[in-house]
Amino acid sequence: xxxxxxGGLQEEEENIEILEINIDDALAMIESGEIKDxxxxxxxxxxxxxxxx
Numbered sequence: 001x002x003x004x005x006x007g008g009l010q011e012e013e014e015n016i017e018i019l020e021i022n023i024d025d026a027l028a029m030i031e032s033g034e035i036k037d038x039x040x041x042x043x044x045x046x047x048x049x050x051x052x053x
Contacts, residue, residue: 023053 021029026044029035035044047053 023047 023044026035027048030041030044035041
């Protein structure tokens with residue numbers, strides 16, 4: 001588990017996992033329910049709408 005430098009606080013037992021996946025797979029993960037976080041969904045949809053990737 002990564003602690004500090006973007007990896008969370010040990011005393012809060014944050015479990016942060018970094019995944020690198022392509023945009024189409026990420027959008028499919030929204031449809032399947034694997035991605036449920038609203039901020040992440042909005043970011044991915046913005047990227048797709050603006051053709052950033």
